[in-house]
Amino acid sequence: MSTSQKTLLTGRILRFGADPFLSPPTEAIHVDEAILLDGELIVDIGSAATLADHHPETARIDFGNKIITPGFVDCHNHYAQTGIIASWGKRLIDWLNTYTFPEEMRFGDAAYAAEISERYLDLLISNGITSAAAFCTIHPESVDALFSAAETRGMRMTAGKVMMDRNAPDGLRDTAQSGYDQSKALIKSWAGHERLTYAVTPRFAPTSTPEQLEAAGALWSEHTDCAMQTHLSEQHEEIAWVKDLFPDDPDYLSVYERYGLCGPGAIMGHSIHLTDREIAALRDTGASVAHCPTSNAFIGSGMCDVTGLRAAGVPVGLATDVGGGSSFSMFATMRSAYEIGQLRGDALHPAQLWWLATAGSAAAMRHDDKIGRFAPGMEADLIILDPDATPVLAQRTQRAEDISDVLFALMILGDDRAIHQTWVNGKEMKGAI
Ligand code: GUN
Ligand code: ZN
16 A cells, blocks of 8 residues: 655765666766655655655655665575574585575464564565565475565565475475465465565475476466576586586586576576576577676676676676575675685676666566666665774774765675664654554
């Protein structure tokens, strides 16, 4: 229900006029003085005097030198792994078997799923993440718990039941048929819930039989407004395993293509070790990549070539990949993306990193007409950042030369203390946690 209550927020409003991967990054960023909200929507952005003049009866909140930006968008994570974040010493397959699968087994218990859903959403909000694409577990209860908790908070969430019918322990497998039936029933029960999007979610090629991948592809073709999320080319051992399991396919992506699991709305987590053919196929089919830098460093997966993917025309968003990722903070995630770029000899510009964490991820989720940027008609998911939140940040941002320099200091030195407020759908939420 629209509250139709106009509010004028003043501060340093960050607005992108262009994609900083396609135009000079410093020219892509603009700073405005005021943003006008009407209930859940952004109505206007511009000079404080003009907007106040045009809307004299409007409530006004002045945030001084604080920065107001679109809420962060995390286009790939696993809410059910919240409890096992920061688990030591394994590479991907061992990490899944040792830590992840035993924890995911617990989500058949609706009460536990509800408890972790609340904890996970609290962590998103306190870190300024207003929207995310989440893997649930094989249990339909895990999807119901997350969607109902997100809906109560008014959050724009994408999520889906993991489909997994082999190479997983007893009690954590569905079948090609039950995975299809349960996913379809979840689509039916959550369809029409405005800020929720269902994602068809085959975990990754090694944990699905060809029959299940075929069923997942059929389901997606019957519900093309759904997203599709999976993992692609994360670690060399995983890629070799896919080669063994699918000997007739020339590469990893071709497995997904064969079963209709690549196209607009597909979010491919990681996508690090790609061939030229795979990169061209991602571009040609309109699929997106979720770059998960903290996870790629933490599990030892490798260094994704974000600039190369963007130059090839592949859309890229930024993602925490919690709990393979080591932080709920998008500052930490941007910092890690910067550091991986540096190790590759490619220093991503602060404007590019910020874009990935907002508009880039929103585009990967096909929600870039609603969130991720400030423009009239977009939804009022936004965050207010304090550049003086900690002593080290304050002394650095006070000598910043321009807005890019402030953003860079925030992503290198900032944490949840710099998230002053988080507004979801026109309402402040962080104070409520
Ligand atoms: N590949 C398949 N499942 C997973 C997962 O849960 N996390 C990560 N990082 N990679 C995966
Ligand atoms: Zn993942």
